[in-house]
Each structure stands twice: as structure tokens, then as C-alpha cells.
Amino acid sequence: MNLHEYQAKELFREAGMAVNPGEVATSPEQAGAFAERFGGAAVVKAQVHSGGRGKAGGVKLAHSPEEAAAHASAILGMEINGLTVGEVLVCPIEDIATEAYVGVLVDREGQCPVFMVSAEGGVDIEEVAASNPEAIHRMRIDPRYGLLPHQAYGLAARLYDDPGLVRQAARIIAQLYDVFVGNGASMAEINPLISTARGRVMAIDAKMSIDDNELFRRPAVAALRDAGSEASADTRAREAGLSFVKLDGNVGCCVNGAGLAMATMDLVKYYGGEPANFLDIGGSSNPDKVVAALEIITSDPEVKVILFNIFGGITRCDDVARGIVEAVNRIGFEVPLVIRLTGTNEELAREILAEADLTAVTTMDEVVEQAVRLAR
Amino acid sequence: MSIFVDGTNRVVVQGITGRDGSFHSRQMMAYGTRVVAGVTPGKGGRDFEGPDGTTIPVYDTVAEAVAETGADASVVYVPPAFAASAIMEAADAGVGFIVCVTEGIPVLDMTRAHALARDRGSRVLGPNCPGIICPGKTTLGIIPGRMVAPGPVALISRSGTLTYEAVYHLSRGGLGQTTCVGIGGDPLIGTSFVDCLAAFAEDPDTEAVVMIGEIGGTAEQEAATWVSANLDVPVVGFIAGRTAPPGKRMGHAGAIISGSAGTAAEKTRAFEDNGIRVARRPVEIAGLVAEALR
Known part of the structure; x- marks a missing residue:
């Protein structure tokens, strides 16, 4: 789960880290008022789960509250990589001397x-990694000891020469590690970490x-999920426990x-079709999960055919068959259904399907070919 | 022959009284695996009923189970919140081979569990793996026994159901297996492709190897380089996720493309550059193995 910039900054602040101030605005008027509070000039930043916000025009400098409001008006509602911007973060403009990456x-x-x-911060770190890998210093941390003080200092010393700046950066690096571990993160990043002309690091x-x-x-962290930035099908799938x-x-x-699901998508493509989704109903699938899966798939108007590929090992084919029949009866859908069932309780599953006038094939290639033909 | 385990292992099941743990313990026992003990904290002193009226003792701790029964391998079916500590408990009790079936363990928990297991000299298979099966001898985990058959092909896979798909075609084509190993779909796993390959390289009965990989990470590339430098038997590969979009997690926690290294195209190229024949469809795997063995 990705956090927005302002949410991550809030966690950083709770850890005592030096972070520049900022306020979240959902309207141009609010953005203008916050800019005024910051002394007029401000930077307006789209809050969206996507990299390349700046390149997409989602980060803009304003020299006056009016300009901040105008920028907010342009950015709010903007689409960045298919995601609609609903909030902007308004921050004062800092006097930047250097930009680093941590x-x-x-x-x-x-x-x-x-x-x-x-x-070399402030830019796309993956580009630095590709063009100038020596510019990035890596240090593995033993998870049992955590980040040790000398390690934090050693990392900070890679960024600055001035001892005062190094000390401040070491503190921030240690705080970042605490936030990372303390919130169960898989990634935490500051880009840029700046030093100001007056010798502050933040x-x-x-x-x-x-x-x-x-x-x-971690219920407090889970509560930070921005369900508004998530498609409704994703929310349904998550709640039903489906990938x-x-x-x-x-x-x-x-x-x-998951592996068979990916291989199924690949096979759809192999036979000249295009998969509408990846969906893994999981190991021990109960009929309710199958119903939820069918509801999610049929909610996509592009879907022309639904393909089941079940290899019963732990999953019992009869459970899946019951789910399919129940879903057909409960939600009723127009698109054709093609089914492959092999493995545990396969015969029983076929009987259940036959009673509902459904049939199943035994190989993955057969079912995918059928599906691709029907989707044309 | 088989790798990592053989019919002689004495197995303790952690989480034996749970729904999955009890079901699969009975399956393993029915297949002939020597399950000698179960562990569920708070339920020590009970008996677990296996198939055909057999019973095995349940203990509160792995240390007790090891002391009383001489268990030397464990299978973990403990829920995600407690699974990393279950692995560490087994390693601390001196269990040398630990199979963790549990999916959904926090990654930072696993960084500590793997570090401790390494210190204690225990091998962890998984987590988020279907386990290991030596056809006709023993099974640790959840791979259904009736799909496999003894024979000369070794199979290593990051995916459970895709393993079944491949094994099904191999067995039907008369190509039995020495050992099938599911290494797990998590980003941090205890036993890699290379660990398995190195073990199979020492096995005189293994005449061909099937590697089933998927998007995410670079384990397949490392395996490919190792194969070309060290392995004499033919290898057939398959990579799932050619149509997976970058940046999206495809079910498995480890199946996410970040940067070019994790793509199916990159992995396929690494396989082919190192002399590994790559099947385009799962159904082709058995045919390529048959050709390689001819």
C-alpha cells in the first residue's frame, strides 16, 4: 500500500524528523489561503500514487496566493498516469543549497x-543508478541490530563534508529507519533531502x-489507505480476499x-487474445469467493467472455463448481463462460456443472482457445 | 535419489491442530511421511489422530518435540502473524530443514527469521511455498501425492499450481520426478533456485531439470548463470508473467516488476543465453524435457 507524500511526512514528523511544513488543500481557495499563510510564495504538489508528478505538470511554483490558487485549480482533477488528483500539498518555498537522496x-x-x-538528489534515482552508479552508496543493515549510530553517521558522511550537516543528516537517517521499521514499510524515501543556505538539513x-x-x-497505518484513489473493483477484490x-x-x-493465473494470461495472449485481468481465487476457495470473483469480473463492461482455469490440488474442483453455479443463479450474466477443471474432485465438479447445463474441458490450452474465439 | 529430504526424516508439524495443519498432516502421513510430532502452543499433551487409527503426540514447543521424538525436519502451517517466530523456534531447537507453507508473512519478520536460521545452520524452504515431494518416498507440505511419479526429472518452481500443471503433463508423458521443490512466491525465500540446482547436481538420478520462474527479482538470472557454469544435465525453463504490467503485484508478494531486470523477457533471455530451452506454454514443458532426454 502506497502512502501519499503528506501522510509519509506526518509519520516522519511523529518520529521527530526535520520536515518542511505543508498543508493539504482540496480546493483552489484553500490552497491560496495556505500560500498566504506561508508568506505568499508556495509550491503546490499533486498528491497522487504515481512517480513523475513534476514531469506531468503536477508540481508547480507559485509566487503569490492568487497564483497558488490558479495552480491548484489546474492540478486538482488532473489525471496523472490514469489517477485523478483529489488533493494538493501546499508547502513554503525553501532556500535550497544542496539536494541529496536517502x-x-x-x-x-x-x-x-x-x-x-x-x-545527487532531487532527480530520478533510477536514472542516477543507470547513468552513474558510483554516485549511489549502498549499505545493508542487519535487521537484528537495526541501524547502528556509526552506520547512520557513515551514510550521512557520504552526503556532506560539513560536520554540522553530517550530524543533522545522521539523525534524519536514523529517524527514517525507525519510521521504516515502526510502520512495517517496504520502502521509505526522502528525495530530496535538502540543506539550506543557512545550514539546515530537512x-x-x-x-x-x-x-x-x-x-x-497496524490499524493506524491501514487507516491511511486512500480508498478514493483505488478503483472500486480493487476495493471489492481486497475485501473478498482475492488477488x-x-x-x-x-x-x-x-x-x-498466482503462477497459474499469470501463465493463463500469457496463454490468452499467445492465442491472440487480450486478458481483462489477473485474478487468483486462492488455495482453499469457498463458493463465496468464486461468486465475488465473478461479480468483479462481470462489472468490467469490456469483458466478452469469462474463463475459469482451475487446477485442483488443495483447491477442490467441486467447491469451485458450486461457486460458479451459485454465481450464475445469483447474479446472472450475459457473457459466455468457459471452464477448465482438473484435479481434486474433478468428477464431482462435472456432475454439479452438468446439472446447471455447464460443461468443462480438461486442458488449459483448450479453454483458452475457446475463450479467445468467443471474445472476437 | 532425492534432495534435502529422504524417507528417513522425522517430521514435526507446527500448527498441527489448525485447519490446514491437521488436513495436510494426515495427507503427509497417508503418503508415508514419518510425522512424529505436532506442536501447538497451549495444546501440548494431546494426541493428534492420523489416518488409520494412528496417533502422534502434540507438544507445546518445538524444543520438547525434538527432545522427545528426535524430529529433524518441520513443516510450518502457522498463521502469518506467528509464522516467522515459528521458523525461528524450529531453528533454535536444532531442526535442520524447515518448510514454511504460510503465505502473507510480513517481510521484515522474515528478514530476522532468515538471519537466525542462517546462524543456526537450518535450511528454510519458503515461505509461501507448496513444499517438497520425493515421489514414492515422502512429502513435506501440500503438493498432492497422486500427481507425481518416480523418475529422472527434477522440478524447481516459484509457484504451486503451476508446479501441478507441469508435473501433471510430465507424469502423463511418462516422465517421473526425482524431487519436486516449490521454493515459494515470496520476495525473501530461504532456498533459492541455485541452492536446489547445486543439490540436484550431486544427484546421480537426476537426468534433467525443469525450472519454473516468474516475474520479479533476479533469481532466474542467477540460476541461469549457475546452470551454464556448473550443470551437466539439460534444463528446461518456463517463465510466467509475460503479460504482467510493471509495478503491479501479481498475487505473489514477490511477483512484481520493478525496473527491467524483473521482466519475463529479461528472464527468458537469461535462460536462453545460458542454454536453457524455454517453453512458451506450460504444456510444452514435458515435450522439451522428453526431447532433451532423447
């Missing part, structure tokens, strides 16, 4: 948190992702297991 994330290879810092942007697996034990990703095609897919 980030911490989970390193798959090292199986531990890893810090990445660079004195975070003026913030990015954070929370590990979805942490949310069950779902909307895609652009017209072949609706309902599969058990």
Missing part, C-alpha cells in the same frame, strides 16, 4: 533492509510503501494460484 528498502538478495544514499519530499502483510497488525489486477483486454480470467 532511501531504505528491503533488499531481496541480501534479505535485509538496505540504505541507498546519494549526494526532508522536503517523502515517499513510502507499506508491506500489505503488515496491515493486519486482482485490472488489465486492458476482454477475456476475463479466474484462476487458482
Whole structure:
């Protein structure tokens, strides 16, 4: 789950970090009033779960409250990478001397948190990583000891020469690690971390992702979810405990297991079709989950056919068959349904389907070919 | 032969009284796995009823189970909130091989669990994995026994159901397996493709290897390089997620493309550059293996 910049900054502030002030506005008038409070000039920033906000025109400098209101008016409602902007963050303009990058994330290879810092901040860090990898310093952190004081200092010393700046940055780096671990993040980033002409170090942007697996034990963090920025199908899927990703095609897919679900999408493409979604109904699927899955898939008007690909191992084919029959009776839909069932309780499943005038094939290739043909 | 486990392991099941733990313990016992103990904190002293009237003792802690029964392997079916500590408990009790089936464990919990298991010299398989099965000998986890058959093919996979799909075609095509290993769909897993490959390289019965990978991370690339430098038997690969959009998590916590390295195209290229034949469809896997063995 991604946090908005202002939400991440709030967590940073709670940890005592030096962060520039800011106020969230949902109207141009509010944005103008906040700019006035900050002395007239301000930066207006779209709050949206997407990188490249600046390039998309979602971050603008204003020299007066009127200009801030005008910028807010342009940015609010704007679409950035398909996401509509509903809030802007209004911040005072800082006197920037240098811009650095500080980030911490989970390193798959090292199986531990890893810090990445660079004195070249303020830009896309992935571009720096590609063009000038030596400019980024990495340090793996032993999760059992956490970030040790000398490590924080060592990282900070990569960013500044001035001892006063190094001390401030070391403190911010230690605070960032505390926020990262304390909120179950998978990534926390400050870009840029600035130093001002008067010798202050502070975070003026913030990015954070929370590990979805942490949310069950962190209700305060879970409450930060911006359901408005989430498509309704995503919300339904999350509440039903289904893994779902909307895609652009017209072949609706309902599969058990993530790997098989991906392979099914790939096979749809192989036979010349386009998958409408990724959907994993999970291991031990009960009929209710199947009903929810069908409701989600059929809510997409692009869907021309629905394909079931079930390999019963732990999942019992009869459970899925019952769910399909129940869904057909309960919600009733127009689009054709093609089914593949193999494995545990397959025969029983076929009997259940036959009573409802449904049939199932046994191989994945058969069902996908059928689906692609029907979607044309 | 088999890797990591053989028919002689004495297995303790952590979370044996839960819904999944009890069901799969009975399945494992019915297949012939020597399940010698169960652990559920607070339920020690009871007996767990296996198939055909057998019973096994339930303990409060893994240390007790190990002391009383000599358990040397464990399977974890504990819910996500407690699964990382279950792994650490097993490692601390000296269990050398720990299979964790649980999906949804917080990643930061797993950073600590993996670090401790490494310190204690325990091998963790998973988490978020279907386990390991040596056809005809033993199964630890949830892979259905009737799908597999003994034979010369080794199988390593990040996905459960895709493993079943591949094994189904292999077995139907008369290509049995030495061992099938599900390494797990999580970003941080205890046993990698390379760990499995290195073990299969020592197994004289393994005549071909199937690797089933997916988007996210670079484990397939590392495996491909290792294969070309170290492995003499043919390898057939499959990569799931060619149509997956970047930045979206495809079910598995580890299946997310960030940057170019995690894409199916990049992994397929790494396989092919290192002499691994890549199946375009799951159904082609068995055919490519048959050809390679000819």
C-alpha cells in the first residue's frame, strides 16, 4: 500500500524528523489561503500514487496566493498516469543549497533492509543508478541490530563534508529507519533531502510503501489507505480476499494460484487474445469467493467472455463448481463462460456443472482457445 | 535419489491442530511421511489422530518435540502473524530443514527469521511455498501425492499450481520426478533456485531439470548463470508473467516488476543465453524435457 507524500511526512514528523511544513488543500481557495499563510510564495504538489508528478505538470511554483490558487485549480482533477488528483500539498518555498537522496528498502538478495544514499538528489534515482552508479552508496543493515549510530553517521558522511550537516543528516537517517521499521514499510524515501543556505538539513519530499502483510497488525497505518484513489473493483477484490489486477483486454480470467493465473494470461495472449485481468481465487476457495470473483469480473463492461482455469490440488474442483453455479443463479450474466477443471474432485465438479447445463474441458490450452474465439 | 529430504526424516508439524495443519498432516502421513510430532502452543499433551487409527503426540514447543521424538525436519502451517517466530523456534531447537507453507508473512519478520536460521545452520524452504515431494518416498507440505511419479526429472518452481500443471503433463508423458521443490512466491525465500540446482547436481538420478520462474527479482538470472557454469544435465525453463504490467503485484508478494531486470523477457533471455530451452506454454514443458532426454 502506497502512502501519499503528506501522510509519509506526518509519520516522519511523529518520529521527530526535520520536515518542511505543508498543508493539504482540496480546493483552489484553500490552497491560496495556505500560500498566504506561508508568506505568499508556495509550491503546490499533486498528491497522487504515481512517480513523475513534476514531469506531468503536477508540481508547480507559485509566487503569490492568487497564483497558488490558479495552480491548484489546474492540478486538482488532473489525471496523472490514469489517477485523478483529489488533493494538493501546499508547502513554503525553501532556500535550497544542496539536494541529496536517502532511501531504505528491503533488499531481496541480501534479505535485509538496505540504505541507498546519494549526494545527487532531487532527480530520478533510477536514472542516477543507470547513468552513474558510483554516485549511489549502498549499505545493508542487519535487521537484528537495526541501524547502528556509526552506520547512520557513515551514510550521512557520504552526503556532506560539513560536520554540522553530517550530524543533522545522521539523525534524519536514523529517524527514517525507525519510521521504516515502526510502520512495517517496504520502502521509505526522502528525495530530496535538502540543506539550506543557512545550514539546515530537512526532508522536503517523502515517499513510502507499506508491506500489505503488515496491515493486519497496524490499524493506524491501514487507516491511511486512500480508498478514493483505488478503483472500486480493487476495493471489492481486497475485501473478498482475492488477488486482482485490472488489465486492458476482454477475456476475463479466474484462476487458482498466482503462477497459474499469470501463465493463463500469457496463454490468452499467445492465442491472440487480450486478458481483462489477473485474478487468483486462492488455495482453499469457498463458493463465496468464486461468486465475488465473478461479480468483479462481470462489472468490467469490456469483458466478452469469462474463463475459469482451475487446477485442483488443495483447491477442490467441486467447491469451485458450486461457486460458479451459485454465481450464475445469483447474479446472472450475459457473457459466455468457459471452464477448465482438473484435479481434486474433478468428477464431482462435472456432475454439479452438468446439472446447471455447464460443461468443462480438461486442458488449459483448450479453454483458452475457446475463450479467445468467443471474445472476437 | 532425492534432495534435502529422504524417507528417513522425522517430521514435526507446527500448527498441527489448525485447519490446514491437521488436513495436510494426515495427507503427509497417508503418503508415508514419518510425522512424529505436532506442536501447538497451549495444546501440548494431546494426541493428534492420523489416518488409520494412528496417533502422534502434540507438544507445546518445538524444543520438547525434538527432545522427545528426535524430529529433524518441520513443516510450518502457522498463521502469518506467528509464522516467522515459528521458523525461528524450529531453528533454535536444532531442526535442520524447515518448510514454511504460510503465505502473507510480513517481510521484515522474515528478514530476522532468515538471519537466525542462517546462524543456526537450518535450511528454510519458503515461505509461501507448496513444499517438497520425493515421489514414492515422502512429502513435506501440500503438493498432492497422486500427481507425481518416480523418475529422472527434477522440478524447481516459484509457484504451486503451476508446479501441478507441469508435473501433471510430465507424469502423463511418462516422465517421473526425482524431487519436486516449490521454493515459494515470496520476495525473501530461504532456498533459492541455485541452492536446489547445486543439490540436484550431486544427484546421480537426476537426468534433467525443469525450472519454473516468474516475474520479479533476479533469481532466474542467477540460476541461469549457475546452470551454464556448473550443470551437466539439460534444463528446461518456463517463465510466467509475460503479460504482467510493471509495478503491479501479481498475487505473489514477490511477483512484481520493478525496473527491467524483473521482466519475463529479461528472464527468458537469461535462460536462453545460458542454454536453457524455454517453453512458451506450460504444456510444452514435458515435450522439451522428453526431447532433451532423447
